[in-house]
Amino acid sequence: MPSPIENLTKIEVSRENRRRQLIEATVRAIASQGYARLTLTDVAREAGLSPAIVNFYFKSKDQLLVATLEHLGAEYDALWHAAVSAAGGSPAAALEAMIEADFHPQLFTPEKVKVWFAFWAEAQIQPAYRDLVSRLEAGYYKETHEHCARLIEQGGYRVDPAAVAYGLNAMVDGLWFDYLIDPEAFEVDMAKRSCRLFLASLFPREFGRADAAIVPAEEAGDVRSHTGHRARLAAALKRRLHPNTPMQPRDLAAAIGVTAETVRNWLAESSEPSSGMMGRLAGALDAQLWIEVYGPVYQGLRERFEARLAATREAETQERAALDVLGRPRS
Amino acid sequence: MPSPIENLTKIEVSRENRRRQLIEATVRAIASQGYARLTLTDVAREAGLSPAIVNFYFKSKDQLLVATLEHLGAEYDALWHAAVSAAGGSPAAALEAMIEADFHPQLFTPEKVKVWFAFWAEAQIQPAYRDLVSRLEAGYYKETHEHCARLIEQGGYRVDPAAVAYGLNAMVDGLWFDYLIDPEAFEVDMAKRSCRLFLASLFPREFGRADAAIVPAEEAGDVRSHTGHRARLAAALKRRLHPNTPMQPRDLAAAIGVTAETVRNWLAESSEPSSGMMGRLAGALDAQLWIEVYGPVYQGLRERFEARLAATREAETQERAALDVLGRPRS
DNA sequence: CATCCGGCTGAATGTTTGTTTAGAGTTTTA
DNA sequence: TAAAACTCTAAACAAACATTCAGCCGGATG
Numbered sequence: 001m002p003s004p005i006e007n008l009t010k011i012e013v014s015r016e017n018r019r020r021q022l023i024e025a026t027v028r029a030i031a032s033q034g035y036a037r038l039t040l041t042d043v044a045r046e047a048g049l050s051p052a053i054v055n056f057y058f059k060s061k062d063q064l065l066v067a068t069l070e071h072l073g074a075e076y077d078a079l080w081h082a083a084v085s086a087a088g089g090s091p092a093a094a095l096e097a098m099i100e101a102d103f104h105p106q107l108f109t110p111e112k113v114k115v116w117f118a119f120w121a122e123a124q125i126q127p128a129y130r131d132l133v134s135r136l137e138a139g140y141y142k143e144t145h146e147h148c149a150r151l152i153e154q155g156g157y158r159v160d161p162a163a164v165a166y167g168l169n170a171m172v173d174g175l176w177f178d179y180l181i182d183p184e185a186f187e188v189d190m191a192k193r194s195c196r197l198f199l200a201s202l203f204p205r206e207f208g209r210a211d212a213a214i215v216p217a218e219e220a221g222d223v224r225s226h227t228g229h230r231a232r233l234a235a236a237l238k239r240r241l242h243p244n245t246p247m248q249p250r251d252l253a254a255a256i257g258v259t260a261e262t263v264r265n266w267l268a269e270s271s272e273p274s275s276g277m278m279g280r281l282a283g284a285l286d287a288q289l290w291i292e293v294y295g296p297v298y299q300g301l302r303e304r305f306e307a308r309l310a311a312t313r314e315a316e317t318q319e320r321a322a323l324d325v326l327g328r329p330r331s
Numbered sequence: 332m333p334s335p336i337e338n339l340t341k342i343e344v345s346r347e348n349r350r351r352q353l354i355e356a357t358v359r360a361i362a363s364q365g366y367a368r369l370t371l372t373d374v375a376r377e378a379g380l381s382p383a384i385v386n387f388y389f390k391s392k393d394q395l396l397v398a399t400l401e402h403l404g405a406e407y408d409a410l411w412h413a414a415v416s417a418a419g420g421s422p423a424a425a426l427e428a429m430i431e432a433d434f435h436p437q438l439f440t441p442e443k444v445k446v447w448f449a450f451w452a453e454a455q456i457q458p459a460y461r462d463l464v465s466r467l468e469a470g471y472y473k474e475t476h477e478h479c480a481r482l483i484e485q486g487g488y489r490v491d492p493a494a495v496a497y498g499l500n501a502m503v504d505g506l507w508f509d510y511l512i513d514p515e516a517f518e519v520d521m522a523k524r525s526c527r528l529f530l531a532s533l534f535p536r537e538f539g540r541a542d543a544a545i546v547p548a549e550e551a552g553d554v555r556s557h558t559g560h561r562a563r564l565a566a567a568l569k570r571r572l573h574p575n576t577p578m579q580p581r582d583l584a585a586a587i588g589v590t591a592e593t594v595r596n597w598l599a600e601s602s603e604p605s606s607g608m609m610g611r612l613a614g615a616l617d618a619q620l621w622i623e624v625y626g627p628v629y630q631g632l633r634e635r636f637e638a639r640l641a642a643t644r645e646a647e648t649q650e651r652a653a654l655d656v657l658g659r660p661r662s
Numbered sequence: 663c664a665t666c667c668g669g670c671t672g673a674a675t676g677t678t679t680g681t682t683t684a685g686a687g688t689t690t691t692a
Numbered sequence: 693t694a695a696a697a698c699t700c701t702a703a704a705c706a707a708a709c710a711t712t713c714a715g716c717c718g719g720a721t722g
Contacts, residue, residue: 018699034456036367039679050701055681114455121452124445124511125365137512159528167525170505177504178497180455181468194498197490201532349669370709381671386711 017257019057019067020280022047026068031111035118040064066128069119073136075279076107082282082290084143091151092206095168098144099195102172103188106279110183117180141169151203159202171195229293230272236292237267240285256280348588350388350398351611353378357399362442366449371395397459400450404467406610407438413613413621415474422482423537426499429475430526433503434519437610441514448511472500482534490533502526560624561603567623568598571616587611 025046026038033042040061044051058064080101087097102108123129145165152161175191200207241249249267250260256277265271273281282289356377357369364373371392375382389395411432418428433439454460476496483492506522531538572580580598581591587608596602604612613620 014699031455034453036453037456040681041679051679052681052683052701052703053699056700061680114452117448117452117455120508120511121445121448122365122367124362124448125368134513137509163521163525163528166509166521167502167528170509170522170525171498171502171529172505173508174501174503174505177451177508178468178501180451182465190494190497191501194494194501197494197498198502198529198532201529345669371711372709382709383671383711383713384669387670392710 014254015057017254020071021257022049022054022057022064023068023071026064027072027111027115030068030118031114035115035122062128066132068115069129069132072112072116072119073132074283076136077139078282078290079104079107079279080140080143082294086291086295091147091154092203094147095144095151095199096196096207098140098147099172099192102176103192106276108176108179108188110179113176113180113183116176137169141165144168151206155203155205157203164202168195168198171198228296230269232293232296233272233278234267234269236289237263237281240289241267252281252284255284345585346388348585351402351588353380353385353388353395354399354402357395358403358442358446361399361449362445366446366453393459397463399446400460400463403443403447403450404463405614407467408470409613409621410435410438410610411471411474413625417622417625422478422485423534425478426475426482426530427527427538429471429478430503430523433507434523437607439507439510439519441510444507444511444514447507468500472496475499482537486534486536488534495533499526499529502529559627561600563624563627564603564609565598565600567620568594568612571620572598583612583615586615 022043025043028046029042030038033039040054041051043054043064047053054061054064058067080098083097083101083104084094087093119129120133123133145161148164148168149161151157152159152164172195175194178191179186196207237252241247241252249263253260253263257280258277262271266273278290278293353374356374359377360373361369364370371385372382374385374395378384385392385395389398411429414428414432414435415425418424450460451464454464476492479495479499480492482488483490483495503526506525509522510517527538568583572578572583580594584591584594588611589608593602597604609621609624
């Protein structure tokens with residue numbers, strides 16, 4: 001389990017922290033000023049530094065913006081990859097995990113959604129943005145399509161996996177859009193329910209009947225609300241900060257830009273990182289961290305899937321038998 | 332059937348034309364330069380005029396941009412309102428009409444979609460944009476919700492109309508987004524099919540079974556492909572340019588910025604306006620024009636709906652009877 | 663025909679902003 | 693400890709841009 005930071009000198013780590021500090025300042029600045037009116041003075045003010053600093057760490061304003069988009073893209077990719085891995089092999093659980101990831105509080109904040117749309121709009125002009133955005137979208141679509149196809153095959157369904165994946169992707173993007181337009185009125189539960197409604201009406205055995213989908217999903221609660229991940233985080237960190245490894249708490253703290261005291265508190269389970277900080281941790285260490293900490297949550301999701309599947313399959317069998325009695329097998 | 336242009340002097344008409352010319356130049360300029368890099372010089376170049384002209388017809392660059400957004404919004408509203416009216420009272424046909432309108436070639440062009448997203452992204456900052464965009468979205472959602480609710484009630488379905496309307500809106504927005512990201516790869520038919528797949532799985536009687544929705548929809552063809560609307564347009568125009576009305580072909584031509592010769596060609600059915608020009612016509616005359624010209628197309632859609640409904644209702648009745656025999660009425 | 667007036671332009675203006683540069687303060691290295 | 697390297701800032705610079713304005717041109721008006 002090698003860590004990226006082992007290969008870097010302290011100077012390089014420090015530079016990396018400054019760059020990230022500026023990138024995060026850029027995100028805040030775009031969210032408050034807008035992309036079009038963004039100036040380096042805004043970024044510097046957010047970062048608490050002088051305007052000229054940007055041209056020191058990034059060659060130009062354009063490069064800062066590209067780096068910001070790359071940062072957001074990497075964060076998004078890492079999150080849903082980890083969620084899918086944690087969901088195990090079941091395609092239904094994987095799709096559910098992707099929906100959860102799409103509305104995960106680390107990504108799905110008013111600030112970040114605003115910034116995403118700013119880049120998306122601008123990507124039509126700037127080829128540098130465009131390529132990156134297209135690659136992200138394609139990767140996400142491919143993954144969705146794969147799980148849909150497997151689900152259709154395993155479940156013996158007869159719909160076009162491309163149409164399903166396409167529709168699901170579009171719905172998620174559209175819900176992000178709704179959130180952009182009016183974050184106050186947006187209800188995350190309702191959004192997830194709409195996605196499940198779509199899947200449930202196509203795959204009733206795995207996602208429950210469409211009728212059931214209108215009932216607020218009491219399961220599949222917010223990841224944050226689950227207790228136990230504080231302990232899991234501490235354990236996962238301890239494994240990585242084992243005495244005979246070169247990395248010590250203070251190194252990790254320096255790598256992610258917090259004090260050593262903060263890291264010690266996490267290890268002592270007396271506090272826990274914000275979701276944003278959690279993303280930094282996963283970046284500084286490895287993506288496996290995500291799975292170890294949040295895996296059990298998705299594991300729970302998976303188990304509920306299996307139970308629901310068994311129940312609805314029973315009902316399905318009875319219904320099918322009833323039709324068979326009349327000699328008119330269901331098409 | 333009063334026409335707005337009757338109340339305007341020639342000078343006012345001329346001013347209105349220039350304003351629209353500048354607005355359309357702005358749309359092209361944003362599509363090619365992007366919102367952030369847009370300069371008045373770009374707009375002027377697109378319009379074939381000098382940069383200072385903008386501050387003559389609009390007090391400032393900001394006002395030009397607001398006017399541009401208002402123009403797009405009015406066009407969008409008019410289009411789907413007309414489509415819904417033409418669809419008659421059936422909620423299913425209305426929903427189908429709204430889907431058709433959302434991907435209508437007048438609106439759904441790479442240029443306009445780019446510009447829409449540019450404004451949407453910027454709407455997070457500029458309250459002037461924000462209010463307008465929110466109002467448009469709300470109106471569209473309300474309409475969708477209404478038709479969904481009626482469909483659910485009439486059909487005896489048991490899903491939450493809000494979740495359906497929400498999901499459908501999100502899917503349409505998301506498909507626009509896909510188009511933004513990669514217009515080359517986008518297939519309009521596939522997009523419409525995904526929307527119908529969603530509706531079909533919830534309302535199988537009105538939209539056909541989900542299984543059927545994977546077959547390319549040979550019906551519901553593109554509005555443009557229907558012959559006959561050239562004749563309908565000529566007739567509709569003749570009614571409005573009747574000899575004893577004050578408006579003559581040359582007035583109409585001036586109002587929409589074409590030559591009188593062009594209008595005469597439309598009347599003679601020897602040519603037809605582009606979809607964009609059709610939008611101008613409806614604006615200069617009245618929205619009813621849309622219905623007269625394109626109504627029969629949506630009428631055809633409605634008839635196919637009725638036929639499909641009758642066929643699937645028959646099958647449904649048989650199935651229900653089969654279940655009743657077993658004394659286990661379908662829940 | 664002379665006059666007037668609105669439409670439009672080219673040049674000028676003042677502001678904003680990205681970038682450069684010289685150098686001060688601090689840390690690291692020899 | 694001295695020198696070198698690094699980080700960061702303040703000021704200067706140059707380019708881009710929205711906006712203003714004086715005035716030209718062409719058609720309408722008397």
